Amino acid sequence: SSYDYIIIGGGTGGLTVASRLAEDKSNQVLVLEAGPNAEGLQEVFVPGLIGTGQSFTTLNWAYRTAPQENLNNRTLTVNAGKALGGSTIINSMIFPRAEKAQYDAWGTLNNDSSWTWDALLPFFKKSEIFTPPNEFQRDNGATFVRDVHGFNESEGRVKVGFPNFFFPQSTLWRQTSMGLGFPASPDLANGSPHAVGVAPDSLDAANNTRCSAACAYFTPFAEQPNFTVLTNVTVTRIIWTASAQNDSTLTASGVEYIDSLNQTSRAILSRKGEVIVSAGTIGSPKILELSGVGNSTILQAAGISPALDLPTVGENLADHVHSWANAFTNISLTKDALLLNTDFAQQQLDLWFKNRTGLYSAAPRSLGIAAPSDVFEESEFNRLLNQSEESLSRFASEFSNGNPQLAKGIESQYRIALSLYRQNENLPLEMNLEPGYSGPTAFADRPARNYTAINSVLYSPLSRGRTHISSSSPLAAPVVDPAYWAHPLDVAIQVAGIKLARKMLQSSPLSSTYEGEFEPGTDKETDAEIEEWLRGVVASDNHEVGSLAMLPKDMGGVVDTELLVYGTSNVRVVDASVIPFPISAHLSSSVYMIGERAADIIKRN
Ligand SMILES: Cc1cc2nc3c(=O)[nH]c(=O)nc-3n(C[C@H](O)[C@H](O)[C@H](O)COP(=O)(O)OP(=O)(O)OC[C@H]3O[C@@H](n4cnc5c(N)ncnc54)[C@H](O)[C@@H]3O)c2cc1C
Missing domain, CATH: 3.30.560.10 (Glucose Oxidase, domain 3)
Structure with missing residues (x-):
């Protein structure tokens, strides 16, 4: 059998886009998730057990960073969920959004008004079913603005409450x-x-349980025949059509994966099919690199034959x-x-x-x-901003790993961040x-x-690092270097x-x-x-973004505003890795929004 959409990673972005695409019963949708279904674990569903027990140990990729030279050469842990629902099974369930000006900046950087707060708000709202605070919750400080939330019980998916x-x-x-x-x-x-x-929290207020991406976008649809979800399978690479090496544009024909017994299988795409990479900010660049898409020098050093030279794959990594x-x-x-x-x-x-x-x-x-005005004296902050402006090109170039296009992209990110700082808006x-x-x-x-x-x-770090494979083994951990501080x-x-x-x-x-x-x-x-x-x-806040940034290609971008990987005809990325720079919020609501937006883009195409 073949599939119209193969989604690599059943996490926050992956399950959102998969579930929405499966709403069209003529689509055959396959999700391949490395971890198990963990919805039955009490450390997952009891809100106060966040961060405890098995959910935080065996169901966590717990990526280790390279020694961080600005942090006494310490190796830090970057947590990321390894289960159906991805990081939303271990996250703290905090569900705010970033500031309007930052989403607008995605649009500015990409010269595309469809990636701005006003255009994206319908997708934020579509993703959720919001329960307003009751009297007890209001007495304890919970407030809400009706216009910015979703209340549609049949359309909304993520239960949000207090x-x-x-x-x-x-x-x-x-x-x-x-x-x-x-x-x-x-x-x-x-x-x-x-x-x-x-x-607000991503929480089912009716029974006070966590609502993960699995609770929202998988469990209610688990029996749907055109929505196939395989757990405990790890995708090892994307397979390209035979002519791929000679074409200027790569076309995926399927993916290869291994199960828990190390057996290798293939899932094949239909003729109109697409691969959607949703393995997270660290996992997704790894899949592209294992598939030959990335910086050819890095790929060859790891023993991978390049299929497409896209040198900014894995670059521009940032974390709170x-x-x-x-x-x-x-x-x-x-x-x-x-x-x-x-x-x-x-x-x-x-x-x-x-x-x-x-x-x-x-x-x-x-x-x-x-x-800034809550944190600094005005003169002190102006002094810091002046210094940052003077050194803007130097740092952008230093963080771009020798890629002049990415240097331009980082410089543009900085100009926006610093100008918003001057207006007290970053x-x-x-x-x-x-x-x-x-x-x-x-x-x-x-x-x-x-x-x-x-x-x-x-919340708005200017440091940028990178994540890359150093081995052709799909089970080897990537080298993660967020270059903190x-x-x-x-x-x-x-x-x-x-x-x-x-x-x-x-x-x-x-x-x-x-x-x-x-x-x-x-x-x-x-x-x-x-x-x-x-x-x-200092520790990672587990909010890593940017490693497959949505930016114009001549600014070091990896995906365009339709989330299509440059140089491919049918591979998109739908997860936090496309967020071009760190935003001032916990990320899950924004990743759900990206998943909703992606499904809309694909359905329109
Ligand atoms: C400990 C922690 C606390 C957090 N707290 C909050 C919070 O309170 N509020 C908030 O909004 N955000 C929080 N976040 C951040 C937020 O949850 C994540 O940014 C967001 O969920 C990431 O979504 P994603 O789709 O990019 O990746 P994920 O949701 O992590 O999904 C990636 C999926 O891909 C799978 N995968 C990876 N590689 C492969 C492969 N090769 N084959 C198959 N599957 C693969 C993974 O197992 C995973 O299921 C927190 C994150 C963590 C880790």
Whole structure:
């Protein structure tokens, strides 16, 4: 049998586009996913068990980075889900959107108004079924703007809502942030996230369970005969038509994959068929490179015969960077309480199973998205921006791995980012309240106490790295080098983020709960001391983008605005890798939007 659409990777983008294409019953759609169906695991469906147990170990690619020269040569972990639903089975379910100006910048960079906030909002709305906050949730700070959400029960897919439990320190922190000048958010998904508020979650509010991409786009359609989903199979390469080597345009005829017994099989495309690569920002460039598409020098060094020289495959990689300030707190109702008292933890889990309440019913996220004016004195930020402008071409060239077209593309990204910064519209940091310890020190190595953490996440980094294969073996891990902190503006902003987190912990009313700082620690006073500490601890925020960027070809792009890989006739990319530069938001809602948009483009074609 042959398929009209073969989707590599049953994750966030992949299941979205696959499921929508299968709505046309004349299409035969095949999804090939490396991991299992994990929807039945309680670490997946219970909101408060995020980041625990099997879901976070065996169902995680846990990519390791190359030693990061700006971070004391540390090797960091970049998490990514390996199961049906992809990263949405292990993510924190926070479901905001980035700012309007950043989506508009995708359109500007690509000279295409169909990739702007106004044009994309219908696809954001189409992807979701939003449950407005109930009275209890509203009393705890949840707000929403009706116009920006989707409510269509038959069309929408991802269930979005608010949790059944709120930690008391979250409310205190939001009040503190407003006292420090943050506006109150009417809705963190409305395209103006410079504010503080309670973010919606990808959560089924009716029964308080996670709604992953599998819950949204697969489970309701699992029995549909034209929608075939194979789990525990790893795609090893795309197969090209025989004439491919001689043509100027490559055409895929199918894909090759291996199962858990290492047996190799092929899936064949129909004559009108397409391959859709949705293996994630690290996984998708790996598939293209294993298939001979990429920088010929890198491919040959890895033992792969080039089929198409597309030198920017795997380049332009960027990621958000996570840091923390932790204080001891006099509040006893924290996530630490679950670790400190296992009987209490069991009671709370029983409570969740009984009536969907208690600490495990929370995916707690009060977010404050900072503008430069919240973080810096104006003169200080202008000085940093002037320096960045003066060195713009130098860094763009340095990060482009010798590719002048990509240097041009990165330079254009920088010009937009810096100009938005000057207007206070690029949002450099997410601050969020964690009702418990969040940081680099293991449970056994820290004082057995209750903590309040302020996470501070670098949201608009200028550093760019790369990910490439170094072996022809499809099972070998790629070399992942996000080049964290390679740009000095990233360093300055992350240091400022810690100072803002500290200020929040010690400002009223949150200060009433403050019992002294644990990390970074009061001995880290100066910027240089904070920077030094951060170099030893910052982590990936698992929001990597850009490795197969949607950009014009002469700006180093890999896909066009129809998500088609340059130089191929029937291979598209539908996942976070096409996002050209890091945006100021958690990514899943934007990846669902890309999946919806991709299905629309393909159906129109
Ligand atoms: C720990 C963590 C926390 C996060 N928290 C949030 C959050 O709170 N809110 C938010 O919005 N976003 C969050 N994110 C980010 C967000 O979930 C991801 O950016 C987004 O889901 C990525 O979608 P994707 O389609 O690009 O890739 P994925 O959803 O990761 O899908 C890729 C899929 O391809 C499969 N695959 C890879 N290689 C192959 C192969 N060779 N053959 C077959 N299959 C393959 C993978 O197993 C996976 O299922 C988080 C991510 C992580 C990892």
